[in-house]
Amino acid sequence: MAAEIQPKPLTRKPILLQRVEGSQEVVNMAVIVPKEEGVISVSEDRHSSSSRHCIIPVEVEEICLCVALFKNVAGIPLNTEHHSCRRWEACQSQSMKAWDAASLPVAIVNAGRGCLEEGVSSATDLWSGSGHRIAGAYPPLIINTSTSRTVRVWLKRDSGQYWPSIYHMMPSPCSCMSFNPETRRLSIGLDNGTISEFILSEDYNKMTPVKNYQAHQSRVTMILFVLELEWVLSTGQDKQFAWHCSESGQRLGGYRTSAVASGLQFDVETRHVFIGDQSGQVTILKLEQDNCTLVTTFRGHTGGVTALCWDPVQRVLFSGSSDHSVIMWDIGGRKGTAIELQGHNDKVQALSYAQHTRQLISCGGDGGIVVWNMDVERQETPEWLDSDSCQKCDQPFFWNFKQMWDSKKIGLRQHHCRKCGKAVCGKCSSKRSSIPLMGFEFEVRVCDSCHEAITDEERAPTATFHDSKHNIVHVHFDATRGWLLTSGTDKVIKLWDMTPVVS
Ligand SMILES: [Zn+2]
Numbered sequence: 001m002a003a004e005i006q007p008k009p010l011t012r013k014p015i016l017l018q019r020v021e022g023s024q025e026v027v028n029m030a031v032i033v034p035k036e037e038g039v040i041s042v043s044e045d046r047h048s049s050s051s052r053h054c055i056i057p058v059e060v061e062e063i064c065l066c067v068a069l070f071k072n073v074a075g076i077p078l079n080t081e082h083h084s085c086r087r088w089e090a091c092q093s094q095s096m097k098a099w100d101a102a103s104l105p106v107a108i109v110n111a112g113r114g115c116l117e118e119g120v121s122s123a124t125d126l127w128s129g130s131g132h133r134i135a136g137a138y139p140p141l142i143i144n145t146s147t148s149r150t151v152r153v154w155l156k157r158d159s160g161q162y163w164p165s166i167y168h169m170m171p172s173p174c175s176c177m178s179f180n181p182e183t184r185r186l187s188i189g190l191d192n193g194t195i196s197e198f199i200l201s202e203d204y205n206k207m208t209p210v211k212n213y214q215a216h217q218s219r220v221t222m223i224l225f226v227l228e229l230e231w232v233l234s235t236g237q238d239k240q241f242a243w244h245c246s247e248s249g250q251r252l253g254g255y256r257t258s259a260v261a262s263g264l265q266f267d268v269e270t271r272h273v274f275i276g277d278q279s280g281q282v283t284i285l286k287l288e289q290d291n292c293t294l295v296t297t298f299r300g301h302t303g304g305v306t307a308l309c310w311d312p313v314q315r316v317l318f319s320g321s322s323d324h325s326v327i328m329w330d331i332g333g334r335k336g337t338a339i340e341l342q343g344h345n346d347k348v349q350a351l352s353y354a355q356h357t358r359q360l361i362s363c364g365g366d367g368g369i370v371v372w373n374m375d376v377e378r379q380e381t382p383e384w385l386d387s388d389s390c391q392k393c394d395q396p397f398f399w400n401f402k403q404m405w406d407s408k409k410i411g412l413r414q415h416h417c418r419k420c421g422k423a424v425c426g427k428c429s430s431k432r433s434s435i436p437l438m439g440f441e442f443e444v445r446v447c448d449s450c451h452e453a454i455t456d457e458e459r460a461p462t463a464t465f466h467d468s469k470h471n472i473v474h475v476h477f478d479a480t481r482g483w484l485l486t487s488g489t490d491k492v493i494k495l496w497d498m499t500p501v502v503s
């Protein structure tokens with residue numbers, strides 16, 4: 001009798017189509033041009049070869065403090081590596097004006113010795129002008145700006161390589177963008193709060209300026225162009241959500257969010273806007289032509305929201321967070337269901353939804369591309385139960401002195417089974433299991449009886465995991481071709497054919 005032949009597992013994975021290289025800086029945002037072999041990208045290019053000095057690497061937070069102080073006292077605008085700094089938000093709110101980094105002098109700040117060349121003569125002036133406390137000695141740091149802030153349109157050439165057909169300098173570093181393929185309208189958000197609008201030529205070789213919106217007091221964080229309503233929605237580092245009429249250029253209204261927004265989605269049909277912010281809150285507003293009303297706010301992450309994705313068909317909102325998780329908020333279901341998806345080892349950076357196959361693509365700072373099958377019925381994780389003793393073997397937990405004394409037993413540490421939520425001791429929860437139907441694609445703690453009850457079928461993964469081999473900062477999914485663009489901290493844009501896994 002022939003031995004049973006195990007079928008070889010199918011190695012279905014995204015196919016790397018192209019690497020687009022040549023940026024001196026991390027590409028903040030980029031989109032695939034539908035139906036074309038092209039990519040549009042924006043970056044800050046803050047320390048390109050045209051710079052007069054390079055930045056000595058120091059802790060981000062330290063630079064930020066210095067910038068805040070320097071700006072406060074000297075009134076000199078600076079542009080530096082502060083954007084991922086938590087303190088930046090606080091600095092920003094101290095009524096600093098938007099700046100034009102192009103005309104900057106180079107400033108050398110030596111915070112350790114308290115001396116500053118150019119601008120402010122003494123450190124006392126510098127520090128006393130701000131409420132920040134300076135702790136510890138700082139290495140000397142040189143802050144500079146470069147003159148290069150570019151929008152690039154890359155087209156595939158006969159050689160098979162992508163080369164820029166447009167290389168457009170902006171007056172301030174580019175922070176975000178939105179591209180509408182139907183109208184070829186490109187809206188670019190700048191570090192100085194302005195949104196600049198361009199129309200790209202049909203051959204993608206030329207971009208014509210249309211108008212500027214003075215949308216924010218500081219860095220634009222997200223832009224969304226709504227063709228149906230001729231609206232430009234945006235959020236900024238100034239904690240403002242604003243919307244403008246793209247016909248007239250007029251500002252229609254605004255709303256102050258609780259923290260800087262990092263996710264923005266819009267439902268055209270009901271005119272609901274979803275704003276996710278760095279405090280972890282999601283705000284839903286209903287927009288009218290020139291006013292808005294707060295519908296609700298909710299919070300489920302232990303970290304800030306990094307990305308939002310709205311599925312208008314199922315009426316489901318996905319939020320990605322720096323707490324490594326994705327939450328699916330079933331808004332259409334009206335039962336308040338929220339399902340957690342645990343599949344990343346680092347912060348979730350971007351989300352995309354393939355409507356036709358009902359698959360969610362989440363990308364993380366760990367380089368992971370996770371494709372979630374959203375066609376399966378998942379359950380909410382249970383509330384963790386409270387108990388003074390193990391709910392399996394009845395051994396007391398360590399704070400339960402009475403029972404410890406009465407039964408002459410040593411108190412144990414409390415754990416929780418991720419499947420039933422029961423409070424159990426370590427001995428009664430020694431095994432681990434993935435529970436994909438609860439969103440746990442990784443193995444988690446379960447009690448022994450739940451471990452026995454989970455079938456292999458229930459353990460079958462509901463997501464596939466892929467390695468992009470760079471730390472992703474931004475993605476764009478072109479659903480028509482099944483192409484995914486990933487932009488990484490390695491300054492490379494990668495184009496992937498996702499059809500082997502998204503179909
Ligand atoms: Zn026990």
Ligand SMILES: [Zn+2]
Nearest residue numbers: 417420447450
């Ligand atoms: Zn259990």
